[in-house]
Amino acid sequence: MTFFPLFHNTQQLKALLIGGGTIAKRRAKSLIEAGVVCDLMATAVSEDLTRLVESTGGLVTIDAYSSDEVMLGYSLILALTDDRAINQQIATDAKGMGLLVNVADFPDDGNVIFGAIIDRAPLTIAINNGGASPVLSSILRQQLEQFVPKAYGQLASLVGAYRSQLKDALPSTAERSIFWHRVLQGPVAEAVFSGKHSEAESLLKNHLKEVDSGLDKVMSNGEVFLIGAGPGDPDLLTLRAFRLLQKANVVLYDALVSDGVMALVPESVERVYVGKRRANHTVPQTGINQLLVDYAKQGKRVARLKGGDPFIFGRGGEEIETLAEQHVPFQVVPGITAASGCSAYSGIPLTHRDYAQSVRFVTGQLRDGSVDLPWPELVVEGQTLVFYMGLKGLPVICEKLINNGMDKNMPVALIEKGTTQDQRVLVSDLASLPAMIKTEQVMSPSLFVVGRVVSLHDKLAWFTSSRDV
Structure with a gap:
């Protein structure tokens, strides 16, 4: 580990940005949003960057870097000019004064770097790869963002407000750790994630009241x-x-x-x-x-x-x-649900303006093991039928649909192990499918789709399983 992650109190940082380009604007925006007071020095500065710095009381100086005297009073220096030699000199001077300094594009020239940040204030997650690949850090941040709901910040604020109260009630560090682990993974947290903030706080207060009765009682709710x-x-x-x-x-x-x-x-x-x-x-x-x-x-x-x-x-x-x-x-x-997932992976849209204006999910196996269904209601033109658990009763289903008026040439599909690498799609017509499955040895789980949308399979199939290779 070349760069050790530390989190600084932004209220105690004052930064000087030397350079006025695109990177300077990006850095200034990040620091100002975090509460850092920023001044800027550059030979040329855009109007929007000037407004950004001055909007929070920062000073903009139009000048070139000349000596380390300009760094007096600052705790963080950012060397952001287009000239690496000047940036190196800035970094050398800053380190000589014991200051934090970041150098654009050359992290080893300075002593601090900027990582990718997931902001869930007061919770902050930083990703650092030593400056090797900012793009990789950005990609990782995007992937992590989806697994860290914004409500985590609200949860952190809630439990933070009661830390002192619990410390008084449970002097033991180990017991407090057990308590918070269960609270942060239990109904209190879930209430916050569901947007029920008042309920979450009420639950937490009740847990704190119950601590006097013993930690086991508080933790007994599953x-x-x-x-x-x-x-x-x-x-x-x-x-x-x-x-x-x-x-x-x-x-x-x-x-x-x-x-x-x-x-x-x-x-x-x-x-x-x-x-x-x-x-x-x-x-x-x-x-x-x-x-x-x-x-x-x-x-x-x-x-x-x-x-x-x-x-x-x-x-x-x-x-x-x-x-x-x-x-x-x-x-x-x-x-x-299987109807949606399996049909999508098979290139069979359940509804389509030209073929099906409604879709119906049907169980192919009732509680008593029969397939006694309201067949006349199922035989409707412009409707897609999806039968769950219908493999055993498939010959009866096909026969009943035909006997109740459905076109025997109606396209049908049997989707075996849909959405997995073992997916197999058998396409036939209503009259021919029962004979086909006798030779194909179809296994469960399988889904049976009936309707003219099945005719789109050859045109729209996009997913390739191991059985298609």
């Missing part, structure tokens, strides 16, 4: 995160889902959650498989519901990972009904 894992591609997981996975103590996952998504679960997290395949339920639904309650009441943060979206043929409603009855806190994170 929570359940009902998370939609999407159709398979881990890149389709939402940012909120990813964040909650990182703070979970235990994950209950089903058979439709892909290996790619499970790879995002930290190694330290307990994993409980509760998968359900046709006629093979590892854990009955009532058992899953009770497991969620039991883990939460042990004070654990429980992530319930469900393939697709938990509220679309995912029994998510049944699970949170039990949680609500048992007064277990929970939150629901929507996921990309």
